Amino acid sequence: MSLSESGAFPVVVIGAGPVGLAAAAHLAERGQDYLVLEAGEQVAASVAQWAHVRVFSPWRFNVDAAARRLLETDGWTAPDPQWLPTGAELISDYLAPLAKLLGPRVRLGVRVTAISRLGFDRVRTSGRADAPFLIRTATGEELQASAVIDASGAYANVLGASGLPAYGETGNLIDHALPDVLGADRERYEGRHTLVVGAGHSAATTLLALAQLEDAQITWAIRAGSPGRTYGGGEADALPARGALGSRLKEHVASGRITLLTGFYAHSVHADGETLRVVSRDPSGAEQSVTADRVVSATGFRPDHSIASELRLDLDPILGSTRALAPLIDPNQHSCGTVPAHGADELAHPESGYYAVGVKSYGRAPTFLMATGYEQVRSVVAAITGDWEAARHVQLDLPETGVCSSGLAEAQERRVGQATGISGSLLATQLPLITADGGGCCG
Incomplete structure (x- = not known):
């Protein structure tokens, strides 16, 4: 019997976001000892x-089933199931009450800096599976765990166009x-020239918000030769809100409100x-540059596996997911709603008991x-507790093509518009296609 099966040490969950707290809820429901470490x-x-x-x-679609059961037992009333929450509402109406219910097992301000096996570096094999995980924090504290569920999220991608940071990128x-252009961060952008780099929906959302500042100058830079992918299908788009987002952005570019630079490969920042001054150097060596007061880097996200460098990971060389998961989530083949259900088997690494989720x-x-x-996490927790039948019975409850259903999008657009007084193209600026874990959706 391995340590993960014996439960000699707690399962450590890294990250107290939606998925990390859901993992904790499933562990609690199964009576498994656990600890959640949140860097924030x-x-x-x-x-x-x-x-x-x-x-x-x-x-x-934003409330985990085990978390719901725990909360409702404590008298919690679920929000309107058809309402689109803001990030603030997601925290105040769901995640904060859940964390309060989980109590002292959720520790805040604890940054994990490394994960290894007690007494074992990555090379040693004999007896490895019986050694507990060793977790080191930024304060020098060391914890031991029977298993590790890493829900620490992804980090902002670099500004540089070749996957490397642009020279001088820090600052x-x-x-x-997604800065709060129309709210808390307004003074940083009002009356200034902002360069937005990126072709995704986060970039589009920021651009549309900036366009509402009457005296803001806006430049949009993309690597592609055309912004067609960002514009989407307009009225023919399967996602009306996404189509409205692209259509409104296209109008601003056509009118000159937003200056578009194509073929822009960020190389250095001065x-x-x-x-x-951000300098572009394309593959042929040709240069162009733009000078701005502020730069918004909306170039996507990437994982950081450095804390697990002493563990035996089997990562896909392109996406950085597990090799088994990569073909199921490949953005060249899938949107958010066509990703099939997957669980512990697809998320497993050669390092038994470690899962990134x-x-x-x-x-x-x-x-x-x-x-x-x-x-x-439902599947992973089942696997950790030895219930492999439940771990391998994976399924997803999504409407048609996930939340990428046009009917769902239309209904939600109407509901948010009625409740907020926002309608038409302006509503698109309030509906960026991201999930509450910070990952992109359907883009």
């Missing part, structure tokens, strides 16, 4: 960074992903007082949904 000073610290953003999936004039498990694939993450 609050629950779901990553979600809090985009608290102003309304997610694209309604509440019915506080560069923001990532600070000049309070401005930045949630958006981190998807590597660079932008096809992650919270619902798939919840099914992941």
Whole structure:
């Protein structure tokens, strides 16, 4: 019997976001000892960074089943299942109450810096499976675990076009992903020239928000020769909100409100007082540049597996997910709603008892949904506790093509519009296609 099966040490969950807390709920429901370590000073610290953003999936797909059962036993009332929550609502109405219920097993402000096996580096094999995991934190504390569920999320991709950071990329004039342009961060952008780099829906959402600032100058830079992928299908798009997002962006570019630069390969960043000059160098060596007051790098996300460098991982060389999962989530073949159900078998590594789950498990694939993450941890927890029949019985409850259903999108657009007074193209700026774990959806 391995340590994971004997339960000699707790299962350690890294990250107290939606998927990490769902894992804790499943562990609690099965009577398994566990500990959740969250690097931030609050629950779901990553979600809090985009608290102003309304997610694209309604509440019915954003609450884990085990978490719901625990909360309802404690008297919790679920939000309207058809409502599209903001990141702030996701925390206040669901994740914070769940963490409070889980109590002191959720530890905040604990950053994990390394995971290994007690007494074993990556090379040693004999007796390895019987050794507990060793978890080291930024304060020097060391913990032991029977299994590790890594739900620490993904991190902002680099600005550089070749997958490497652009020279001089560091600095506080560069923001990532989804700043609160019309709210808390308004003063940083109003009356200034902002360069937005990226062709995804996070970039589009930021651009549309900037366009609402009357005196803001906006430049949009993409590597592609055409913005067609970002514009989408317009009125013919299977996702009306996505189509509206692209159509409105196209109008702003056509009118000159937003200046579009194509074939832009960010190579270097040069600070000049309070401005930045970003230089593009394309594969032929041709250069172009733009000088701006602020730069928003909306170039996607990537996982960081460095804390597990002493574990035996089998990662797909392209996506950075497990090799077994990669063909199931490949964005060249799948959207968020066509990813098949998967669980412990597809998430397993040669290092028995270690699982990366949630958006981190998807590597660079932008096809992650919270619902798939919840099914992941249900299966993984079942496997850790020895219930392999439940672990291998994986299924997803998604409408038609997931939350990529046009009927669902239309219904949600009407509901949010009625409740907020926002309608038409402006509503598209409030419905970025991201999930509450920060991964992309359907893009």
